[in-house]
Amino acid sequence: MTEIEARDASVSRRSFLRAGGVAALGAAVAGPWPRRAAAQGTGPLRLGFQVHRTGIGAVYGRWYERTTTAAVKLINEKGGIAGRPVEIVAEDDGTDPKRGAEVVEKLAVHHKVDLIFGTLFSHVVIASAPRAGELKIPYLVVSEGYHVASGRLNRYVFQPGITDVRAQVTAVAPWILKNLGKKVTLIFPDYAFGHDHRDFFSRVATAQGGTVRALVPIPPTETSFTKYFPRVPADTEVLYHVMVGPGVLTFVKELGEHFGARRPQLFGFIDSLEGVDLASPGLDFLEGTYFWEAFPRYLPSEAPQHVRLYRERVGINESGASVGDPKDVSTASHMFGCWETLFVIKQAVERSGYRRPGADYKAFVETLEGFQSFPEGIEHPQGSKRFVGRLHQVFGQQLISKVEKRRLAVVHRTAIEDSMYAPEADYTTQPL
Amino acid sequence: VRRPLAASWLSRGRGPGRRRVWLWWTASVGTAVAWPLPAGAHAGGSGFILLLPTHLYVVGGVLVVTASFGLVALVPARVFDRAQGWRITLGSVDPGRCRPLSTAASLVALAAVAVLVVAGTVGSRDPLANPLPLMVWAVWWIGFTYLHAAAGDLWAHVNPWSGLYRVVTGAGPLRRLREAPPLEYPARAGVWPAVAGFAAFAWFELVYPAPADPAVLALVVAAYLVVHFGGVFLFGDAWLRHAEVFAVFFRAISRLAPVGADPPAASRPAAGGRRAVTLALPALRLLGADVAGVSGAAFLLLVLSSVSFDGLSRTFAWLALLGVNPLVHPGRTALVAQNSLGLVVLVGLLAVAYGTAVRLAARLSGLRASPRRLVAAFAPSLVPIACGYHFAHYLPVLLVDGQYALRAASDPFARGWDLLGLRDLAVVTSLVTDPARLYVIWHAQVGIIVLAHVAGIFLAHALALRVTGGRAATTWSQLPMLVLMMGYTLLGLWLLSTPAVG
Numbered sequence: 001m002t003e004i005e006a007r008d009a010s011v012s013r014r015s016f017l018r019a020g021g022v023a024a025l026g027a028a029v030a031g032p033w034p035r036r037a038a039a040q041g042t043g044p045l046r047l048g049f050q051v052h053r054t055g056i057g058a059v060y061g062r063w064y065e066r067t068t069t070a071a072v073k074l075i076n077e078k079g080g081i082a083g084r085p086v087e088i089v090a091e092d093d094g095t096d097p098k099r100g101a102e103v104v105e106k107l108a109v110h111h112k113v114d115l116i117f118g119t120l121f122s123h124v125v126i127a128s129a130p131r132a133g134e135l136k137i138p139y140l141v142v143s144e145g146y147h148v149a150s151g152r153l154n155r156y157v158f159q160p161g162i163t164d165v166r167a168q169v170t171a172v173a174p175w176i177l178k179n180l181g182k183k184v185t186l187i188f189p190d191y192a193f194g195h196d197h198r199d200f201f202s203r204v205a206t207a208q209g210g211t212v213r214a215l216v217p218i219p220p221t222e223t224s225f226t227k228y229f230p231r232v233p234a235d236t237e238v239l240y241h242v243m244v245g246p247g248v249l250t251f252v253k254e255l256g257e258h259f260g261a262r263r264p265q266l267f268g269f270i271d272s273l274e275g276v277d278l279a280s281p282g283l284d285f286l287e288g289t290y291f292w293e294a295f296p297r298y299l300p301s302e303a304p305q306h307v308r309l310y311r312e313r314v315g316i317n318e319s320g321a322s323v324g325d326p327k328d329v330s331t332a333s334h335m336f337g338c339w340e341t342l343f344v345i346k347q348a349v350e351r352s353g354y355r356r357p358g359a360d361y362k363a364f365v366e367t368l369e370g371f372q373s374f375p376e377g378i379e380h381p382q383g384s385k386r387f388v389g390r391l392h393q394v395f396g397q398q399l400i401s402k403v404e405k406r407r408l409a410v411v412h413r414t415a416i417e418d419s420m421y422a423p424e425a426d427y428t429t430q431p432l
Numbered sequence: 433v434r435r436p437l438a439a440s441w442l443s444r445g446r447g448p449g450r451r452r453v454w455l456w457w458t459a460s461v462g463t464a465v466a467w468p469l470p471a472g473a474h475a476g477g478s479g480f481i482l483l484l485p486t487h488l489y490v491v492g493g494v495l496v497v498t499a500s501f502g503l504v505a506l507v508p509a510r511v512f513d514r515a516q517g518w519r520i521t522l523g524s525v526d527p528g529r530c531r532p533l534s535t536a537a538s539l540v541a542l543a544a545v546a547v548l549v550v551a552g553t554v555g556s557r558d559p560l561a562n563p564l565p566l567m568v569w570a571v572w573w574i575g576f577t578y579l580h581a582a583a584g585d586l587w588a589h590v591n592p593w594s595g596l597y598r599v600v601t602g603a604g605p606l607r608r609l610r611e612a613p614p615l616e617y618p619a620r621a622g623v624w625p626a627v628a629g630f631a632a633f634a635w636f637e638l639v640y641p642a643p644a645d646p647a648v649l650a651l652v653v654a655a656y657l658v659v660h661f662g663g664v665f666l667f668g669d670a671w672l673r674h675a676e677v678f679a680v681f682f683r684a685i686s687r688l689a690p691v692g693a694d695p696p697a698a699s700r701p702a703a704g705g706r707r708a709v710t711l712a713l714p715a716l717r718l719l720g721a722d723v724a725g726v727s728g729a730a731f732l733l734l735v736l737s738s739v740s741f742d743g744l745s746r747t748f749a750w751l752a753l754l755g756v757n758p759l760v761h762p763g764r765t766a767l768v769a770q771n772s773l774g775l776v777v778l779v780g781l782l783a784v785a786y787g788t789a790v791r792l793a794a795r796l797s798g799l800r801a802s803p804r805r806l807v808a809a810f811a812p813s814l815v816p817i818a819c820g821y822h823f824a825h826y827l828p829v830l831l832v833d834g835q836y837a838l839r840a841a842s843d844p845f846a847r848g849w850d851l852l853g854l855r856d857l858a859v860v861t862s863l864v865t866d867p868a869r870l871y872v873i874w875h876a877q878v879g880i881i882v883l884a885h886v887a888g889i890f891l892a893h894a895l896a897l898r899v900t901g902g903r904a905a906t907t908w909s910q911l912p913m914l915v916l917m918m919g920y921t922l923l924g925l926w927l928l929s930t931p932a933v934g
Contacts, residue, residue: 051558053559053560055761055763056758056759056761056933059865065558090556090557090558091557091558092557092644094641094763094764094765095761096641096762096766097765097766098641098763098766099641099642121760122760123760123762124763191757191759191760192760193759220757220758220759220760221748221752221757221931223482223748223931244759245479245758245759246477246478246931247479247482247931249479249480249482250479250482253483276479280480282480322862323858324858324860325858325859325860325861325862326862327862327866328860328861328862329865
């Protein structure tokens with residue numbers, strides 16, 4: 001019996017059926033208009049889901065939607081949140097920052113949802129979050145960006161379900177230096193995403209006795225990479241790469257053509273190849289190289305039951321691809337964030353006594369800020385977490401995986417403490 | 433012997449039947465729905481295409497088009513005549529007796545549109561769960577276009593206006609509305625209203641930030657429905673033939689179809705008004721089409737350039753030109769002005785290129801004809817190219833969003849229904865992300881682009897033969913058109929090969 005099953009064994013059959021019935025009723029009348037019961041805090045808990053259904057985030061959005069649907073189904077099966085069935089109100093933002101802000105407003109004002117969650121792409125988060133702050137509605141992003149913990153956003157914005165890029169780099173850098181080599185060259189796309197890696201990695205590496213031998217920025221529209229490789233110093237021991245976009249496959253192929261068997265160690269971030277089969281053409285050269293993952297795409301043999309249950313509910317097979325479409329590879333290292341965020345919402349709503357939009361937000365925000373940890377289990381299948389209330393940011397374990405036989409095998413799991421850095425913000429001092 | 437162009441075939445197409453035929457085909461050229469596909473910050477999809485030696489495909493495609501020009505030049509004029517006239521009669525229909533069926537089909541279509549508009553308003557806010565955007569942008573705009581290219585002009589029967597109009601004006605006091613419409617559709621208006629309508633449609637689809645937003649789309653569809661009901665009640669059937677954008681569009685596309693109903697004059701006059709349903713060689717019905725003058729040519733140029741712009745506006749090259757980082761695409765909202773301008777410029781460029789090619793062609797063959805007539809005369813050769821672009825550009829969208837449409841149709845109002853038993857259909861998106869499947873689709877796209885241009889070359893040559901009376905000068909006169917076709921093949925294949933966002 002899994003953790004949640006054990007805990008909820010006390011839920012009576014009658015209350016379960018009642019919650020299910022209410023959930024069904026909620027689904028039956030789903031529409032754009034808020035219902036009186038919801039407004040009074042007795043009907044379904046309506047969660048606004050800002051989703052990248054279209055635009056450049058569509059691949060991620062598809063899996064965010066599937067994971068969200070699976071989590072909500074499980075939550076409703078177990079009696080909903082505070083006894084109320086959960087209803088998702090999804091709005092596409094087109095991965096468009098300006099539309100993102102409009103979607104926040106539409107969800108809050110027009111649909112009168114209780115909370116908003118789910119935004120991924122950083123530029124959309126950064127454009128949308130101020131509107132959530134103005135409207136004073138909790139806005140829980142699943143973005144991986146450092147923008148929350150940096151203090152750049154506002155008191156209503158949280159990232160409780162996924163770790164940020166600074167924490168990820170901070171956690172893996174010491175392992176890279178210790179196990180792969182101390183002389184590192186970074187190849188990164190020349191914009192904010194790449195710059196984060198450049199800055200965070202350089203900071204940790206130099207502090208820990210490593211040397212950044214060269215920084216090789218690549219223009220985002222580049223499609224041929226061979227001309228950049230001569231800028232990698234000959235004594236480089238580790239090539240740290242974080243390329244993204246359609247050029248990645250060509251990048252790897254040309255990397256192989258340039259370095260061949262005499263390559264340095266390679267360390268990359270799975271962001272480069274989320275949703276892409278590692279057995280795809282052009283990726284042969286990655287055999288024996290290392291990647292950061294947040295969640296094992298390929299099911300480890302020793303995976304606990306809650307991980308298996310999570311994968312089953314979301315609908316991914318042992319290779320991290322869709323059960324219904326085995327060639328459709330999931331965005332495993334990101335989408336779990338929606339699942340975990342929804343269970344954090346559940347916990348915060350239930351503990352704060354939240355009932356309806358408006359005055360109850362204060363209790364919700366303060367309760368969430370008071371959280372310190374989340375135990376591993378079906379609610380947090382990625383692993384246990386620490387939550388830093390002043391940063392509104394969760395911290396967790398990071399995985400280092402090796403490409404073996406065109407699959408990823410986890411070789412190291414960092415401790416949560418490995419990813420912690422000195423806080424640079426304190427949202428709790430801002431007025432509500 | 434220099435015959436004015438109009439004397440050859442345009443003048444033969446003056447009858448109402450001929451005009452209708454031409455207008456059908458005018459519509460065929462494909463528009464592009466800005467429907468987002470997985471790409472952009474994602475490594476799959478177009479990333480796999482970048483691994484192919486795409487430059488060889490581009491060169492090969494252009495060479496095939498060039499070679500086809502050489503081959504076509506060797507074909508005697510009489511072969512073209514024979515090919516154009518080739519028919520296998522499949523049967524015949526009596527338009528009068530079929531009308532009730534057509535009326536019923538149109539009424540059903542109207543009901544379906546009404547249901548979709550309601551679904552768009554009160555159904556799911558998710559554009560991949562609400563049936564309205566999926567039915568409009570995938571099933572209708574893409575699927576219906578394919579259907580017209582294969583099976584002829586269905587829109588003439590399943591448009592949502594004609595049925596209600598016929599019923600309302602079939603008897604009683606409103607009967608006079610049909611017998612003598614309050615306003616006469618001015619002949620000189622040609623299909624210009626449809627050109628304006630298509631321009632608005634293309635802008636909405638390609639530039640407006642949220643064309644798939646269910647509520648926005650519901651408003652647009654409802655408004656379109658009302659405007660054209662107004663048009664048909666004021667101007668009669670002529671409005672639906674000339675001013676309704678998709679009547680013009682689908683009619684043009686349907687001229688590519690091997691199946692079609694020949695007008696009475698072309699079949700047996702003794703048949704008592706019955707129309708022969710015949711099988712012809714694909715695309716050759718275009719040679720018998722009545723071009724609606726400059727406005728018809730403008731419509732086709734607009735369609736072709738808008739589909740091209742949909743492809744172009746997603747390329748890294750275009751975004752780099754705008755100074756935009758495609759990996760953090762700022763969204764359509766931020767690019768409304770730039771894309772509006774880009775669309776206009778591309779339409780202008782294509783119009784100038786086409787106009788120049790046609791005038792040069794006339795000069796080289798010694799033809800004396802007004803530029804307006806020349807522009808109209810060669811326009812049918814644009815139809816297969818526009819349709820080919822449409823097919824190539826939207827094939828992946830149809831394959832994936834068609835599945836979402838089935839799911840959405842099962843629960844159109846998000847009420848938990850499962851009308852078709854498909855609500856939980858597992859949508860196979862790997863069609864456009866798995867390399868093996870992607871390569872099959874991509875090769876089909878490349879093939880259709882090349883084939884479309886070969887068809888364009890053939891048609892342009894046949895049209896030139898007709899207007900010059902089969903003189904030898906035709907081959908030389910077609911060199912400017914060849915250059916235009918080569919250029920467009922190049923552009924089409926490049927658009928398929930270059931990195932792009934979704």
